[in-house]
Amino acid sequence: MKTRQSVLAFSIASVFLSQAAAAAVVKGKVVDTNQHPISNAKIHLHGKSNAVFTDANGNFSINIDVDSQLHISKDNYLDARQDVKSESDFVNVTLKPSSVESIVVFASALHKNNMEMASPVSVLSGDELKTKSKPTLGETLKGQPGIDASYFGPVSSSPIIRGLDGPRVKITQNGLDSSDASRVGPDHANTNDSLSATQIEVLRGPATLLYGSGAIGGVVNVVDNRIPMDQIEEFSGAFDSSHDSVSSTDTLSLLAEAGANNFNFHFDGVKRKGEDYKTPKFDVIDEHDGDVETFESVENTFIDSQQFNFGTSYIADHLTVGLSYGRIDTDYGIPAHSHHHHDHDHEGESEDAAEHEEEMPVFARVDQERWQGLLNYAMHDSWLEAIQVRAGYTQYQHSEIEDGAIGTTFKNKSSELRANFEHRILDWHGTFGYHFSNSDYAAIGEEAFTPATKTTNHAFYLLEEKQFGLLTLELGARVEKYKLESDVSTTHHDHDHADEAIEEPEADTIAYTLDKTNVSASIGGVYQYKEGHNVAINLSRSERAPLTAELLSNGVHVATGTYELGLGYHLEDGETHFEPENIQKEIANNLDVSFRRFEGNFGYTFNVYYNDIENYYYQTATDYIYSADHGLELNDHDHEDAMRVFKFESSDAKLYGAELDAHYRFDSSNRVKLFADSLVAKLKTDEYLPRIPSNKIGLNYEYVNNGLSFNVTGTHYMTQNNIASYETNTASYTLFDTSIQYDFNALNSDFVAYFNVDNITDELGFVHSSFIKDKAPLPGRNFKVGLRGYF
Numbered sequence: 043m044k045t046r047q048s049v050l051a052f053s054i055a056s057v058f059l060s061q062a063a064a065a066a067v068v069k070g071k072v073v074d075t076n077q078h079p080i081s082n083a084k085i086h087l088h089g090k091s092n093a094v095f096t097d098a099n100g101n102f103s104i105n106i107d108v109d110s111q112l113h114i115s116k117d118n119y120l121d122a123r124q125d126v127k128s129e130s131d132f133v134n135v136t137l138k139p140s141s142v143e144s145i146v147v148f149a150s151a152l153h154k155n156n157m158e159m160a161s162p163v164s165v166l167s168g169d170e171l172k173t174k175s176k177p178t179l180g181e182t183l184k185g186q187p188g189i190d191a192s193y194f195g196p197v198s199s200s201p202i203i204r205g206l207d208g209p210r211v212k213i214t215q216n217g218l219d220s221s222d223a224s225r226v227g228p229d230h231a232n233t234n235d236s237l238s239a240t241q242i243e244v245l246r247g248p249a250t251l252l253y254g255s256g257a258i259g260g261v262v263n264v265v266d267n268r269i270p271m272d273q274i275e276e277f278s279g280a281f282d283s284s285h286d287s288v289s290s291t292d293t294l295s296l297l298a299e300a301g302a303n304n305f306n307f308h309f310d311g312v313k314r315k316g317e318d319y320k321t322p323k324f325d326v327i328d329e330h331d332g333d334v335e336t337f338e339s340v341e342n343t344f345i346d347s348q349q350f351n352f353g354t355s356y357i358a359d360h361l362t363v364g365l366s367y368g369r370i371d372t373d374y375g376i377p378a379h380s381h382h383h384h385d386h387d388h389e390g391e392s393e394d395a396a397e398h399e400e401e402m403p404v405f406a407r408v409d410q411e412r413w414q415g416l417l418n419y420a421m422h423d424s425w426l427e428a429i430q431v432r433a434g435y436t437q438y439q440h441s442e443i444e445d446g447a448i449g450t451t452f453k454n455k456s457s458e459l460r461a462n463f464e465h466r467i468l469d470w471h472g473t474f475g476y477h478f479s480n481s482d483y484a485a486i487g488e489e490a491f492t493p494a495t496k497t498t499n500h501a502f503y504l505l506e507e508k509q510f511g512l513l514t515l516e517l518g519a520r521v522e523k524y525k526l527e528s529d530v531s532t533t534h535h536d537h538d539h540a541d542e543a544i545e546e547p548e549a550d551t552i553a554y555t556l557d558k559t560n561v562s563a564s565i566g567g568v569y570q571y572k573e574g575h576n577v578a579i580n581l582s583r584s585e586r587a588p589l590t591a592e593l594l595s596n597g598v599h600v601a602t603g604t605y606e607l608g609l610g611y612h613l614e615d616g617e618t619h620f621e622p623e624n625i626q627k628e629i630a631n632n633l634d635v636s637f638r639r640f641e642g643n644f645g646y647t648f649n650v651y652y653n654d655i656e657n658y659y660y661q662t663a664t665d666y667i668y669s670a671d672h673g674l675e676l677n678d679h680d681h682e683d684a685m686r687v688f689k690f691e692s693s694d695a696k697l698y699g700a701e702l703d704a705h706y707r708f709d710s711s712n713r714v715k716l717f718a719d720s721l722v723a724k725l726k727t728d729e730y731l732p733r734i735p736s737n738k739i740g741l742n743y744e745y746v747n748n749g750l751s752f753n754v755t756g757t758h759y760m761t762q763n764n765i766a767s768y769e770t771n772t773a774s775y776t777l778f779d780t781s782i783q784y785d786f787n788a789l790n791s792d793f794v795a796y797f798n799v800d801n802i803t804d805e806l807g808f809v810h811s812s813f814i815k816d817k818a819p820l821p822g823r824n825f826k827v828g829l830r831g832y833f
Contacts, residue, residue, distance in 0.1 A: 068126050069103045070133030072096050072114060080137055083116040093272050105359070110422065113153065117168060120144050120574075120640070121155050138574075140640045149217060149243050149263040151252055151462065151473050151505060157640050160516045160566030160580045161249070162649045162701070164189070167241035169751070172282075172830070173781050173798070177291075177314060177345065179213065179234055179242070179262060185757060187701035187719040188246055188649070190735035193812040194601070196289070196319060196821060197345045197374040198406075200232055202811055203246055204651065205697050205723040205734045206259030209589045214253065214263045218414060219479065221436035221456040233370050233410050233438070234264045235349060238295065238310045241265045246701075247634045247651060248584040250562040251503050251518040254477060255586030258630050267299070268353035269364035269416050270308050274301030284828030288800075288821045291316025291345070293828075304357055308366075311350035318343045318375070319821045322806040326817055340818045342375035342403040355416070362418040370410040375403060376442075376601060378814040404449065404600075410438045428464040433457075442489065450487030456480060472506035477522075483590060491597030491606055495528040495590040512570045516580075519563045524587050526556040530594055530610070532620045552620070554610075556593065558627060560585040566634075574641020580634040585627045592659045592690050593625065598668065602813040605668035606661070607689040613664060616674045626692060629656040646704035658695035660731060661688045663768040686768075694726040715742040722764065732766040735811045736774070749785035754778065762810040772815060775807035791833045798826040 072083045079100025086093040087110055096102045104112070112124045112133070119137035121144060126133055144155045145165040156163045164186050166174060176182045180191030180199030190202040203211050213220045213232055222233040242264050249257040279298040285291070295312045320339045327334050353366030413435045420428040440452040462475040477499070484494040501522035508515050532550045566580030588609055595608040596618060607613055610622035631654045638647050666687040667677045674687065699721035707713045718739040723731040740757035761774040783796035801807075804823040808815045 066106055067103055068106055068130050068133060070135060072100045072135045072137060075136060075138055080116055083114055086113045115146055117145060138641065144640065145241065147243055148265045149245055149261060152471065152507060157638055158568060160568055160578050161634055162246040162636050164244045165241055171239065171242060179232055183242065183244060186244060187703050187717050189244055190811055193809040194814060195340065195343045195377045195818050197343065201262050202735055203244065203260035204699065205721050209256060209592060210259035212253045212257035212261045214261060216265060216414065217263060217460065218432055218434040218458050219456065221454060222410065222438050233408065235312050238312060238351065239264045239266050247580065248582045248630055248632050250584040251505055251520045251564060254499060254501060255522055255524065255560045258584045258586050268308055268351040268366040268368065269414060270299065270306035270353065270355045271362060273357050274299050274306045278833065280830065280832045282828060282830045284826055286316065286824055286826050288824035289316040289319035306355045306357065308353045314345060314347045316345050321819050321822045322804050324806055324819050340377050342405065343377050345374045347372035360420050362416065364416045366414045368412045370408060372408040373405055375405045378817040404442050404444050407441045407443055410436065412436045425467050426463060426465050430462045433459045450485065450489040453484045455482045470506050470508045472504065474504045477501040477503065489598060489600050491595050491599045492590045493528045493530055493594055495526060498525045499523065514568045516566045522560040524558045524560055528554050528594055530554040530620055531596060554622065556587060556625065558587040560587060560627065575639050578636040582632050584630045587627055588625065588659055598685065603685055605685050605687045607687065609659065609690045609692060613666065613689060626657040628659055643707040649701040652698040653696065655695045657692040659690055659692050662691050664689050695724065695731065696726065697721065697723040711745055711747045713744045730764045730766055732769055733811045734764065736760050736762040736772060752782050754780040759807065772808050772810035775805050777805055777807060778802040791831055794830040796828050800824040
């Protein structure tokens with residue numbers, strides 16, 4: 043395969059490298075405001091694919107062939123841009139320190155850092171990412187203002203952005219959809235691992251212009267180096283080994299990279315194995331007989347996972363071409379998820395044996411193979427500055443295993459292509475592009491509550507910006523053709539209350555197609571009213587059509603303990619009728635305002651937002667229950683295995699709130715951080731939406747000196763009593779976490795030893811946004827010890 047890739051890379055290079063120019067070498071030095079050299083600062087020449095880095099003395103040299111501009115970036119410093127000419131002898135660059143970490147956002151499309159974005163964004167990277175890394179994205183990110191987690195146990199926890207999750211939050215890997223089934227149900231884990239990431243970006247508010255209607259609530263983009271984007275000069279690698287006490291989880295991750303003659307190679311892998319996690323004592327009340335049982339752990343929350351990614355790239359002055367392959371094999375337990383054998387005849391068995399069989403836990407087996415390709419060609423001295431094409435193909439399978447046999451399987455084959463054309467026309471800098479995605483989804487088995495569906499998207503988008511003095515204006519638009527095709531069951535559930543028997547359902551199906559055109563647009567700006575201060579305003583209108591689970595659900599979702607009906611069904615007199623004629627698009631009108639200070643020792647980001655959503659899709663409790671023996675019937679019966687029936691409806695809604703992230707650095711060693719968020723989410727009828735995360739406020743202290751770093755964080759989650767009619771209040775709780783790490787050198791290599799304690803006080807906490815909040819509280823006190831090495 044390597045030989046074929048080499049031939050392909052050289053073939054593409056021969057096509058694109060037709061323009062040749064005499065190269066000149068520009069040398070320079072990067073220093074801070076105290077004239078101290080800055081090492082490992084990234085120097086990128088506008089119009090080229092490659093970049094160089096400063097040495098230990100802050101020096102660099104870079105080849106240029108026409109007059110151009112250097113983009114200089116370094117974590118914890120403000121980005122700088124420096125015009126250079128081919129005859130320039132030496133360039134001096136001074137970077138100003140930033141009190142708020144300044145990081146280039148991969149998902150921005152226009153090479154912006156987090157302080158320059160019109161819409162709010164958070165980035166986790168470097169040591170902060172390594173310290174906060176958890177097995178799932180939701181648990182890794184939930185401490186960020188405005189970000190929470192769905193929490194179906196620690197191994198299945200997806201991000202919630204400003205109260206929106208599932209189909210409204212796009213999860214991407216290097217800008218391409220992760221293509222798993224985590225958007226279908228909360229018990230389905232996402233397949234992105236934070237241990238292999240170099241940074242994780244969270245775009246709050248609608249990001250539909252670049253990422254489609256699935257990003258109506260925001261985007262979580264996991265960035266890694268599986269396709270190397272910078273030339274690797276020598277072999278290097280890293281490892282990380284750790285042990286968690288709360289679940290006896292052992293984790294080992296490896297990284298290796300090498301490069302020569304413009305070719306680069308990358309490998310990373312993660313192995314994780316753990317048992318059920320421990321909690322403080324908590325009681326579970328049986329819904330039917332009222333019995334109380336006390337637990338000190340959450341059963342069926344084990345994990346056994348291994349994954350790896352391999353990638354290669356060829357990098358020339360103007361061209362980057364690359365390919366990667368990744369594979370995931372994971373088994374994990376699903377808490378509060380047991381399968382009931384209603385069709386088994388237990389006659390002749392003992393009562394204990396029958397009960398044991400009925401309560402047999404189900405675990406998930408996830409297999410995913412993922413290919414990604416990249417082609418980037420950068421031009422000089424042209425209105426068209428760069429062409430980038432990213433493509434991905436994913437085969438995903440999630441099987442639910444019971445007694446060694448597969449009960450239900452969820453499959454998804456998806457392909458995606460994104461072509462960006464970056465340009466500069468009449469002082470407008472922007473990108474236009476084409477985005478294609480195709481998903482072939484199927485669910486097979488007795489718990490397949492959604493039908494097989496094929497979903498296709500074709501979209502064109504445009505994003506432009508222009509500088510007007512201290513104001514940067516940003517305009518964008520996207521037109522997306524959305525098509526959903528499925529063979530839909532029109533089954534009716536007829537129930538005879540007289541003899542407590544049900545007729546066989548009519549298993550008719552029809553070919554159904556939903557065809558919608560989604561149009562999204564935005565206008566925003568960033569005004570730097572003072573050095574190191576700006577205000578950003580972004581107004582957007584985003585449209586989306588319902589996904590399969592929202593539109594076509596009709597069956598038992600055992601993981602959530604509910605019977606689900608989609609928007610396309612009408613429920614009356616114990617019968618379901620498929621009537622999808624009046625499906626309306628969900629339309630979000632969102633206003634974001636951000637105030638930022640990022641100069642000196644004190645910095646902050648303060649966001650306020652208001653999201654007015656027309657035809658908001660949501661689940662609501664009906665007056666019906668469902669049981670295998672009695673079917674659908676009014677909720678005036680009491681059956682041991684009965685489930686509430688929830689139906690998707692649409693109604694106008696409003697979500698508004700605020701987020702604060704403030705830092706103060708006392709000196710080079712001591713820093714304190716305050717963070718908080720607040721959210722109100724309700725229908726226009728003033729009924730609160732379900733499972734909206736609790737508001738939180740937290741304080742973090744960090745000390746760094748001579749290789750030793752220490753931080754402690756306290757986060758208070760407030761009581762959630764703004765609830766839907768069928769929910770219960772969730773009590774407040776406070777979590778304290780701490781970490782200590784020490785950097786040292788041994789055997790001519792750098793090492794980091796670390797020790798973390800999560801939930802120091804062993805607090806009992808329930809997550810309001812979880813479907814199983816009463817059965818799966820947060821883990822108790824956890825000691826984590828680990829060693830990280832670089833070679």
